[in-house]
Amino acid sequence: MSELVISHKNIIDKDTRRLISDRYHRVTKAINTVFWNINSDSKNSLYVGSYGRDTAISTSDVDILVVLPRSKYDQFNLHKGNVQSQLLQAVKNAIETQYPRSEIRADGQVIKINFFDNIKFEILPAFRKIDFFGNPLEGYDYPNTNMGGNWEATNPKAEQKAMRDKNNNTNGLYRDTCRHIRYIRDTYFSSYHLSGIVIDSFVYDAIGDWKYVENSESTAKKGDYEKRLLNYFIQINTLGRVNLSSPGSNQSVETMNSIACLEKVLTKMAI
Known part of the structure; x- marks a missing residue:
């Protein structure tokens, strides 16, 4: 499940x-x-x-x-x-x-x-x-x-501002997603490595236009958002390599040691 x-x-x-x-x-x-x-x-x-x-x-x-x-x-x-x-x-x-x-x-x-x-x-x-x-x-x-x-x-201040703005613009969905990925990592895949900056940078890009809305305003089905995250990962994953930059500072993020776990976590969330 x-x-x-x-x-x-x-x-x-x-x-x-x-x-x-x-x-x-x-x-x-x-x-x-x-x-x-x-x-x-x-x-x-x-x-x-x-x-x-x-x-x-x-x-x-x-x-x-x-x-x-x-x-x-x-x-x-x-x-x-x-x-x-x-x-x-x-x-x-x-x-x-x-x-x-x-x-x-x-x-x-x-x-x-x-x-x-x-x-x-x-x-x-x-x-x-x-x-x-x-x-x-x-x-x-x-x-x-x-x-x-x-x-x-x-440049941590620039990163913090970019992520704070993203969280505000998504009505809190951004931080909830970042924390949930950590929860899945720690609960099911604790023997793997998945760094916090990889999680936060990935979600920043993958979240797209998604945000929390009132139930009456939503047209999404249960699980659509999680499938969106997994599909985005599949889209940017080129032969086991994923290029990410930290929000705000635009500095390159080292992803090589985190990709295997990120894929497992996103799959666990979506399938």
Whole structure:
């Protein structure tokens, strides 16, 4: 039997959200104290990833971007060796001042914190982009320690705005679909990989003109929407390759490791 889209509102309860908020502010304060020399628990940070896009249904990964002074970017670039790894280590040391007993490690682009209650944070240190004259631009540069180290770009605010607008224009169907796909993934295909940004980017394109309407206004049959999603996937799937760009930022999304699971999930929803 097909698993049709249903609402998954408030799936992360208020007490958990309150706990996440408390830890978010403590991490932010640690970064501001060490890198900005200010005593603020709110400046220079934002939720990103699925939690920041409000499409998450679990706390397996709460992603936070922390903004560092651009002068630190120039400073670390003068170092020898893998400067991105050195930067992650410095941010890790700052966070350990707030959570000395938690499991904290640097991994690739982020610092991971595994709390005793299975809530996991991933902290992405980043620098606001600037133009040739030092004026701030939209988006951020962040470190990738892999392959000897390099800098990559992200624009989470543009993504969040695009997805928020899409959700408003579909009367909430966009987020319900993104959350439902996560629910099917976690319930039936948990051994497979399917990233949140692949889900959210795919639904953004696949949803087309669909939206929630009053029953008296609808001409669709039960299951038509889910079949639309599967058919769209089949249409854009070329020999196991699907090209997606993140909404708002238009940055290319890595899909290779997620396609098999996405197809299974969409099939489970539609057939």
